[in-house]
Amino acid sequence: MLKWKTELILLALTLLALPLSAASSLKAIQDSYSKHRDFTAEFTQDSHQVMLKKDIHFTGKVSYSREHGVRMDVYSPQKQLIVLKGSTVWVYLPDEGTSSLQEVPKEFASQNVLAFFAGISSLEGDYKVAAEGDSLKLKPKKGVGDLTIVVDQQNLIKAIQLKDASGNQSEIHLKNYRFDQGLKSGLFKQQAAPAKPRP
Numbered sequence: 218m219l220k221w222k223t224e225l226i227l228l229a230l231t232l233l234a235l236p237l238s239a240a241s242s243l244k245a246i247q248d249s250y251s252k253h254r255d256f257t258a259e260f261t262q263d264s265h266q267v268m269l270k271k272d273i274h275f276t277g278k279v280s281y282s283r284e285h286g287v288r289m290d291v292y293s294p295q296k297q298l299i300v301l302k303g304s305t306v307w308v309y310l311p312d313e314g315t316s317s318l319q320e321v322p323k324e325f326a327s328q329n330v331l332a333f334f335a336g337i338s339s340l341e342g343d344y345k346v347a348a349e350g351d352s353l354k355l356k357p358k359k360g361v362g363d364l365t366i367v368v369d370q371q372n373l374i375k376a377i378q379l380k381d382a383s384g385n386q387s388e389i390h391l392k393n394y395r396f397d398q399g400l401k402s403g404l405f406k407q408q409a410a411p412a413k414p415r416p
Contacts, residue, residue, distance in 0.1 A: 307407035
């Protein structure tokens with residue numbers, strides 16, 4: 218369960234970091250998003266976990282607001298609601314009626330592939346960035362693992378491919394973008410789980 222949450226939080230952090238990127242090789246992608254105040258998109262994620270010898274398929278919707286943060290509604294394999302605002306992440310599991318509010322996990326600070334997206338490190342200092350066709354490949358100068366961002370003709374992200382030091386892999390696809398809908402702050406509210414009705 219924690220692995221699922223970590224991977225989904227990484228996607229949220231990736232989207233949250235885009236408007237803040239100062240890397241010239243990411244400028245076209247940055248510009249495509251920074252001219253919009255918010256967007257929603259559908260996502261799918263296929264992950265392979267080496268130690269568990271397990272493949273997991275996720276579906277859901279991501280909502281991004283430059284002002285309010287990132288919200289992810291995960292529909293399957295288990296319903297989850299994840300809201301990332303600043304340095305805190307709120308995870309709500311409606312089927313279990315539980316929620317947790319915590320600082321962005323410390324493991325993001327100790328893994329180069331994740332550190333930039335948590336706003337901890339500088340891309341120029343920690344990554345080698347190379348453009349290859351319609352994709353941008355990011356490799357940490359120290360450590361193992363890589364990240365590939367695939368874009369469409371409008372420089373919008375259509376896929377994110379992740380591989381960590383253990384060989385775990387995830388491929389995330391984004392589609393059906395809708396921009397500037399005026400997403401309200403209430404959509405990004407972090408709160409305690411609603412109390413379960415007594416039997």
